[in-house]
Amino acid sequence: MIVIIDYGMGNLGSIKNIVKKAGHKSIISKDSDVISNASKLILPGVGNFKEAMNNLEHLNLIEILNNKVLIEKTPILGICLGMQLMTSFSEEGNVRGLDWIKGKTTKFTFSNQPEIKIPHMGWNEIIPSKSHKINTDFEIPSRFYFVHSYFVTCEDKKDILYETDYKGVFTSAFNKENIYGVQFHPEKSHVFGLQLIKNFIELC
Amino acid sequence: MLRTRVIPILQISSRALVKTVKYKNPKYLGDPLNAIKIFNEKRVDELLIIDINAAKRKSKIDFAYIEELCAECFMPIGYGGGIETMEDIKRLFTLGVEKIIVNSLIYTNPALIENAIKLYGAQSIVASIDINKHWLTKKIAPYIHSATQRINMEVDGYIKLCLELGVGEIIFNDIEREGAFKGYDLDLINKYIQDLNIPTVINGGANNFRNLIAAKKAGADALAAGSFFSLQQPHLAVLITYLSKEEIMEINNLNK
Numbered sequence: 001m002i003v004i005i006d007y008g009m010g011n012l013g014s015i016k017n018i019v020k021k022a023g024h025k026s027i028i029s030k031d032s033d034v035i036s037n038a039s040k041l042i043l044p045g046v047g048n049f050k051e052a053m054n055n056l057e058h059l060n061l062i063e064i065l066n067n068k069v070l071i072e073k074t075p076i077l078g079i080c081l082g083m084q085l086m087t088s089f090s091e092e093g094n095v096r097g098l099d100w101i102k103g104k105t106t107k108f109t110f111s112n113q114p115e116i117k118i119p120h121m122g123w124n125e126i127i128p129s130k131s132h133k134i135n136t137d138f139e140i141p142s143r144f145y146f147v148h149s150y151f152v153t154c155e156d157k158k159d160i161l162y163e164t165d166y167k168g169v170f171t172s173a174f175n176k177e178n179i180y181g182v183q184f185h186p187e188k189s190h191v192f193g194l195q196l197i198k199n200f201i202e203l204c
Numbered sequence: 205m206l207r208t209r210v211i212p213i214l215q216i217s218s219r220a221l222v223k224t225v226k227y228k229n230p231k232y233l234g235d236p237l238n239a240i241k242i243f244n245e246k247r248v249d250e251l252l253i254i255d256i257n258a259a260k261r262k263s264k265i266d267f268a269y270i271e272e273l274c275a276e277c278f279m280p281i282g283y284g285g286g287i288e289t290m291e292d293i294k295r296l297f298t299l300g301v302e303k304i305i306v307n308s309l310i311y312t313n314p315a316l317i318e319n320a321i322k323l324y325g326a327q328s329i330v331a332s333i334d335i336n337k338h339w340l341t342k343k344i345a346p347y348i349h350s351a352t353q354r355i356n357m358e359v360d361g362y363i364k365l366c367l368e369l370g371v372g373e374i375i376f377n378d379i380e381r382e383g384a385f386k387g388y389d390l391d392l393i394n395k396y397i398q399d400l401n402i403p404t405v406i407n408g409g410a411n412n413f414r415n416l417i418a419a420k421k422a423g424a425d426a427l428a429a430g431s432f433f434s435l436q437q438p439h440l441a442v443l444i445t446y447l448s449k450e451e452i453m454e455i456n457n458l459n460k
Contacts, residue, residue, distance in 0.1 A: 013300040017275050046297075047325055117403055117425070119327045119372065123207040123249055143207070145250075145280055147302075147327045165205055188280045188302065190247045 002026040002201060003038035005065075007055045009081060010046035011187070018187040022198040032064050040201060041065075041074055045081030049105065049150070050093025052081055062098070069100060073178045075204045077197075080148060083174070083181030087152055100179050102155040108166070116167050119149040126162035126172050126184075133203040134161070134180065134196065142192045144184035146172075151183060180204065207456050209249040209426035210416070210447055212433040213407060214239060217257045219269055223431055225383035227334075227351045230256065233434055233442045240276045246446040250280045252305065252375075252428065256350065258286025259308070267295055274300030282330055288313075293320050297328070305375065307332040308348040310366060311355055317369050326372035326402075333366070335359060335392065336379040344392075351379045359396055373403045375428065381409030383431045388419040398423025411437070413451050420458055 004015050004026050012028045019026040019042075026042070029035060043065075045052055056062050068074045078086045087097045090105035097105070110116040125141045151170045154160050161180070164172035173182045180200060186193030214236055215222050221239050222230035233239070236253075243251055253273060258265050264286040274281055283296055284305030293304050304324075306317055310331055321329050334351040337344050345354050346362040355362070366374055376397060378389050386409045397404045403425045410416060410429035419427055436443040447455070 011297060011300060011302065013271070013274065013298060014302075017300065018278065021278070046328070047323075114401060117401060120206065121327060121373070121403055122209050122426075124205065147280075149327075185280070185302075188278065190244065190278050194278065 001034075001038055002040045002042065003035055004028045004042045004044060005035065005061070006030040007052065007059055007061060009052045009055060010044045012044060014185075014187040015042055015044050015079070018194060018197050019201070021194055022201060024201050030059050030061070032060065035061065035064055035068065038068065038074060041068065041076040043076060043078040043082035043085065045079065045085060047081060048092060049081065049084060049090040049097070050095045052085055053093075053095055053097065056085075056098075065098070069179060075178045075200070076180065077200050078179075078181040079187070080183060080185060083183055084150060084152055086174075086179060086181050090150065092150055101152075101159055101174055101176055101181065103153050103159070103171075103174075105150050105152050107150050110167060113167065119147055120151075120166045121147045123189075124164050124166065124172075124184075126164055128162055129160045130158075132161060132175060134175070134199045136199050136203060137195055139192065139195075142195075144172075144182075144186065144189040144192055146184045148183055152181070178204075205456070205459050207249065207452075208420055208459060209405075210452070210455065211250045211252055211405065211426055211428040212243055212248055212446065213252045213254060213428050213430040215254050215256050215430060217255070219266070221434075222256065223383060223434055224256065225431075226379055227256070227382060231440075236273060237276060239434070239444050240273060242444040243446065244276065244278055248279055248446055250282070250426075251277060252282040252284070254305070255283075255285030259349070261286065264288065265292055265296070267299065270296065270301065271299040284332055290316060290320060290323075293324070297324065303328055303330050303373075305330045305332050306371075307334065310362075310369070311348050314365070314369055317371070321370045321372075326370050329371050330373045330375060331366040331369075331371040332375045332377060333359075333362060334377045334379050347379065351377075363396060363400070367400075367402070371402070373405065374400065375405040375407055378406070378408030382407070384409060385411040385431060385437055387411050387415040388424075388427075390418055390422045393419060393422040393424050413447065416447075417455060417458070420455060
């Protein structure tokens, strides 16, 4: 079963909807037994990094997730804040993350270009950095809906899956083994997002 | 490169799709779900759903129906109408809305907006400002309660209030032109919108593609329209439509 992790941060209904549209069933849960039995995991997230880590801790989910992701190698897709949580550290609250992907989450700064607005909000294109089964049948160019003020920088460039240009290139998706993170919202990105979700479920 | 958002606005009333002129005389257009399905096919950037009756209804927000609509939306959704409490905001997010659109609430309960921003982030709270002309003095001012009540503030002071509350985005509704196919008011964009350092949306008056280009050039970040995407000029037959691929390309080329 595909489990959408409910830790009080974000728009879970939309993710369940797109999984259904892709032809699969999912459940939204914070129950450790349900999560332990998942065949695939989705870690959504909208909001504050520090609060998100606190919530995961209070729900006693960190150890279970570490086991599922690092030992059992269950495929997991982090979306937006969910992606950022997978990194080692975030400037937002100066806290440690799950540390599954070596890298950090920092805020966009365009101090000498005040006309560039934060958050990066709207539709932008992705440039795949490597060929990967999750890109199967993608339209070129594929575009996705973004809304974020912080972004991820990977320590190991091999982990970068997509890049996106917002007055400079940043990492808009990463992948290492069974771990996937996307900065954009596939659940709100029409056929482009649907294809990505379908590929994650069926091919990854 | 970030694309320019072009946003259809759906006005709903008692589960029907309607369209007003200057927020008055709602004309029945059809089933909102059908419109949403067409906008999905056309891959629109974003949709705003405004329940024009919710504030007046005893039961306020029609959560069950919003949930039904959201289940069909594979694009970002903003919702406005009848929002009064933090519980309302929380429920709307849970059932699939990305952005909460607040209008009269900015004036009547700014503390709630501040708290919602603390909890959900600036990007999820959008201020909607209705700008109208006084019928006699012709002076423009911000209005609330479906543009029926003028508030005792200047437009720039009201914008400043929104910025201080920390909203992530402002939609400017030009009531004088709403549903009137007169073109966006470029002076309004020049005077109030172009210099703001948060994303801005202009709404009211869109009548042709050149006018959208002009509004973008004048400094609006995103372009919203109701009638332009649902009624065909000059006879105002119902036609749910969106920009063509070529037009989208032209508008995005302005960002290069």
